[in-house]
Amino acid sequence: MKKITVGMIGFGTVGTGVLKLLRGNAAVIRERLGAAITVKKIADLDIRRARGIRVAPAVLTTDAKTVTDDPSIDVVVELIGGLEPARTLLRRAIANGKQVVTANKALLAAHGMELLKAAHGKGVDIGFEGSVAGGIPIIRVIKEGLVANRFSRILGILNGTANYILTKMTNDGGNFQDILREAQECGYAERNPSLDIEGTDTAHKLAILISMAYGTVVTFERIYTEGISHIEPLDIEFTRELGYNIKLLAIAREINGQIEARVHPTLIPDDHLLSRVDGTYNAVFIDGDAVGPNMYYGKGAGMMPTASAVVSDIIDLSRNMLRGAGQRVPPFSYQQEFIKKIIIKNIREVVTRYYLRFSVLDRPGVLSKISGILGRHGISIHSVIQKGRQTRGTVSIFLLTHQAREAAVRKALDEINRLSVAQAKTRLIRIEDDL
Amino acid sequence: MKKITVGMIGFGTVGTGVLKLLRGNAAVIRERLGAAITVKKIADLDIRRARGIRVAPAVLTTDAKTVTDDPSIDVVVELIGGLEPARTLLRRAIANGKQVVTANKALLAAHGMELLKAAHGKGVDIGFEGSVAGGIPIIRVIKEGLVANRFSRILGILNGTANYILTKMTNDGGNFQDILREAQECGYAERNPSLDIEGTDTAHKLAILISMAYGTVVTFERIYTEGISHIEPLDIEFTRELGYNIKLLAIAREINGQIEARVHPTLIPDDHLLSRVDGTYNAVFIDGDAVGPNMYYGKGAGMMPTASAVVSDIIDLSRNMLRGAGQRVPPFSYQQEFIKKIIIKNIREVVTRYYLRFSVLDRPGVLSKISGILGRHGISIHSVIQKGRQTRGTVSIFLLTHQAREAAVRKALDEINRLSVAQAKTRLIRIEDDL
Numbered sequence: 001m002k003k004i005t006v007g008m009i010g011f012g013t014v015g016t017g018v019l020k021l022l023r024g025n026a027a028v029i030r031e032r033l034g035a036a037i038t039v040k041k042i043a044d045l046d047i048r049r050a051r052g053i054r055v056a057p058a059v060l061t062t063d064a065k066t067v068t069d070d071p072s073i074d075v076v077v078e079l080i081g082g083l084e085p086a087r088t089l090l091r092r093a094i095a096n097g098k099q100v101v102t103a104n105k106a107l108l109a110a111h112g113m114e115l116l117k118a119a120h121g122k123g124v125d126i127g128f129e130g131s132v133a134g135g136i137p138i139i140r141v142i143k144e145g146l147v148a149n150r151f152s153r154i155l156g157i158l159n160g161t162a163n164y165i166l167t168k169m170t171n172d173g174g175n176f177q178d179i180l181r182e183a184q185e186c187g188y189a190e191r192n193p194s195l196d197i198e199g200t201d202t203a204h205k206l207a208i209l210i211s212m213a214y215g216t217v218v219t220f221e222r223i224y225t226e227g228i229s230h231i232e233p234l235d236i237e238f239t240r241e242l243g244y245n246i247k248l249l250a251i252a253r254e255i256n257g258q259i260e261a262r263v264h265p266t267l268i269p270d271d272h273l274l275s276r277v278d279g280t281y282n283a284v285f286i287d288g289d290a291v292g293p294n295m296y297y298g299k300g301a302g303m304m305p306t307a308s309a310v311v312s313d314i315i316d317l318s319r320n321m322l323r324g325a326g327q328r329v330p331p332f333s334y335q336q337e338f339i340k341k342i343i344i345k346n347i348r349e350v351v352t353r354y355y356l357r358f359s360v361l362d363r364p365g366v367l368s369k370i371s372g373i374l375g376r377h378g379i380s381i382h383s384v385i386q387k388g389r390q391t392r393g394t395v396s397i398f399l400l401t402h403q404a405r406e407a408a409v410r411k412a413l414d415e416i417n418r419l420s421v422a423q424a425k426t427r428l429i430r431i432e433d434d435l
Numbered sequence: 436m437k438k439i440t441v442g443m444i445g446f447g448t449v450g451t452g453v454l455k456l457l458r459g460n461a462a463v464i465r466e467r468l469g470a471a472i473t474v475k476k477i478a479d480l481d482i483r484r485a486r487g488i489r490v491a492p493a494v495l496t497t498d499a500k501t502v503t504d505d506p507s508i509d510v511v512v513e514l515i516g517g518l519e520p521a522r523t524l525l526r527r528a529i530a531n532g533k534q535v536v537t538a539n540k541a542l543l544a545a546h547g548m549e550l551l552k553a554a555h556g557k558g559v560d561i562g563f564e565g566s567v568a569g570g571i572p573i574i575r576v577i578k579e580g581l582v583a584n585r586f587s588r589i590l591g592i593l594n595g596t597a598n599y600i601l602t603k604m605t606n607d608g609g610n611f612q613d614i615l616r617e618a619q620e621c622g623y624a625e626r627n628p629s630l631d632i633e634g635t636d637t638a639h640k641l642a643i644l645i646s647m648a649y650g651t652v653v654t655f656e657r658i659y660t661e662g663i664s665h666i667e668p669l670d671i672e673f674t675r676e677l678g679y680n681i682k683l684l685a686i687a688r689e690i691n692g693q694i695e696a697r698v699h700p701t702l703i704p705d706d707h708l709l710s711r712v713d714g715t716y717n718a719v720f721i722d723g724d725a726v727g728p729n730m731y732y733g734k735g736a737g738m739m740p741t742a743s744a745v746v747s748d749i750i751d752l753s754r755n756m757l758r759g760a761g762q763r764v765p766p767f768s769y770q771q772e773f774i775k776k777i778i779i780k781n782i783r784e785v786v787t788r789y790y791l792r793f794s795v796l797d798r799p800g801v802l803s804k805i806s807g808i809l810g811r812h813g814i815s816i817h818s819v820i821q822k823g824r825q826t827r828g829t830v831s832i833f834l835l836t837h838q839a840r841e842a843a844v845r846k847a848l849d850e851i852n853r854l855s856v857a858q859a860k861t862r863l864i865r866i867e868d869d870l
Binding site for chain 1: 452456459460463464466467468469564570571572575576578579580581582583584585650706708711723724725726727728729730731732733734737739740742743744746747750751754755757758759760761762763764765768769770773
């Protein structure tokens, strides 16, 4: 039986999962691939820690270059995350003619194009199924399963930590900070949770999805990003009453050759499938012009789901090697020569519906003042409710708009926030309901 | 630019969709594939009918052999459906060394192994993404995206017509026959709907999914199959009250090396994602040992969704051809030499929960008699409700069991049905709730 030799850089949670999976499912993998996969070298700074899996001492090394430079290694798997030294090591592996696999979304979202060009130049492949939505094979779906489609829209719940917190706030009540602390204690949130809760991690993943769906290279800095830390129980409660759920959503939309790309908390109708994606689960809802709306759902992170994606890439590249068929599918879905610059719309140009919550003094005429200002900026009101909950004479006014341009909404809110009756900054949450 | 030449057999709804898609999205297909796809020949018995798309007369033929035998054609796409002449034509195309694509689930479910062996022998590939779940790329997901997993369970809503009727009965009330007639008038159901409503079409698709997931070849006759025509508004209403939805479900499960394979109406908890798959939509819920539960959702049929799948296959095979990499992924997921016989459990051996509806005379002691018989067969009762709706002295008793063996349940029902108070055959619907 033929043999594929793998070298791994990074022996943390996902690395351990990859080794477990390659061993535990060795038989089915062999029967499907027609070759055996062996892990020859694993590099990590810490090669002493117990990981619950036996590894021969000769396999372990603290020097990643013994992985990238070993001539007998076919596939180099990078699982250390972060920009450096991951970037340098991947470039070195590519320069050595290795097939490479990575789950490093931050690196891809920042330097994806550089890595693709390097791989293209050397005629090797780069697999990154594990970088978006954990075990859901969404990369392969966009590049292969739905390859015949143009995509009008992609909506993604792409961060398990943020979704866990919002689900918990929705189902059990409680405020953001308490639930975050609890999630950290349970290991659902990192000690430093900012990448997750501020939306940056979601933006990394959206950058990768957009690049593949539209044949462009978007770095994540160009994506408007807003996190969930400002969501209050009041917002959750009230949107529930209105028949909505709040989700941290990654949104991409093609409109007349321009791309809308944004990450922010979003109101989704309660009866939509995406509303049912709870806890640490992820989902991608994608509209293809031929296929119509599709949804892909599964665990977005964790040792074994991510390992499932990484091993699927190892097998994919092995298949290419066994047939001598490198670069069969271009890494970012489009052939290198057709990757183009696309204009990313400024968030101020986005037209959508809004949920607004005003904290104002409970005085006669306040609502008329607010609606007057909105009206002058061309923002028409869908519905408005003033809630009786008063704290020191302050009242909350909840308002849903019809479609409006973000720039106009911001101008109107600036004016409203300066009113003498305004007691706090107006809360704004965008709505996605033309589902 | 390189060129791939396609010949099509069958110019009905899907064939028309394939041509529309190859033309309408020719630019993105070219940019992704790096080659242009042209349709050189289309065979159909009727080449005069208007199809809303212009085709040069020289492209059309009534003789399918001019497609299978044309030396300049790379890929033959079979879209006529049914067993013959589809089988003979596909075999002829394979014998001529063509790559082949088909969406013919009936043919695959009956003669899949024969076609695979023929393709294997000639070193060509056979694509059949369009045969299961329309535009959802579930074949590719099982064969590639989730390739590292063993699958403990597959649950599928795989027939849009049946799901449309059940959704309509659930949301708007009404009985099966009226809604079927309405669906036929709207074109959601065929003139002869039996394949759809009796579950046969679903069994075809489940046979294909099982073959790929477990490395075996299952013909659909081995799958226990029960349709939805006996579902009454009473069942819908009552299961709703209990927090369930009725769906026509394809179920596969691996237990100790044996496979459970069955198609029947099934109670699914209301809060499960599968319960939200409404109308003509399809979904596949699949449990992988590494990836955990995943769900794939989209349109299960129709011109353009199916065309999306067929064209994805054409592109896949084109990629193989452009790289000279035939048989890169085995058609039924496992390498030919590892395809094995697996025991399909008899339905009588299945252990699950049951919803039972008894129609009995409204007499004292009836419930005790029924529960006594169930108890003697080792079937324990989860809950029971007697509904006040009486028709000529007949009352309905609704009962949910705990886990029980089908053989025992059948024996018990035989006894109960023979009681002098029994006014109609007991209705049995299986429950799937360990989701």
